[in-house]
Amino acid sequence: MGAQQPAALQLLKGRGNGTDSGGRKVKEPPNFKRVPPTAPDWLSAEAAAEWARVVPGLQRLDLLKEEDRAVLAAYCETWSTYVVAVRLVATEGLTIEAKQGMLPHPAVGIARSAGRELRAFAGQFGLSPVAEMALGQVGDDGAEDSNPFSG
Known part of the structure; x- marks a missing residue:
């Protein structure tokens, strides 16, 4: 099993529309x-x-x-x-x-x-x-x- 990656990297390698390469939604941090x-x-x-x-x-x-x-x-x-x-x-x-x-x-x-x-x-x-x-x-x-x- 691979290690969890930071959100930015998940999005970079993802499918677009805020999902990772597996199609799962990537959680974004609050807008502070x-x-x-x-x-x-x-x-x-x-x-x-x-x-x-x-x-x-x-x-x-x-x-x-x-x-x-x-x-x-x-x-x-x-x-x-x-x-x-x-x-x-x-x-x-x-x-x-x-x-x-x-x-x-x-x-x-x-x-x-x-x-x-x-x-x-x-x-x-x-x-x-x-x-x-x-x-x-x-x-x-x-x-x-x-x-x-x-x-």
Whole structure:
């Protein structure tokens, strides 16, 4: 089975009239004004660098709108938290010595938690290969012949 393709590519290879090569309707995104949000001035340095890294690519794909500012800021700050925690573990090690003996370094848990949050935020913008494929998915239009394997 082939990978899901972005809507623009489905249309390019399609049959015309908004359908893909299999004749299925390609879902179009809502008609928001596609203008990237302005980065908040309170972003940490690492978060601001991530904002500068991802916004141009997302803008080229017309994925950003002004209303995305909060989620994009949260993604960037989560990235910053992840980076700080990973650097701390790299410097201080995976474990710490405590009265109870050796324990996992607290930054290990912080990095793990931030990584989970990061994946969730990244999925909102298609910033992973799997999430990128999901951005172009078409909902069920109710046609019985749209997927001969479902049932």
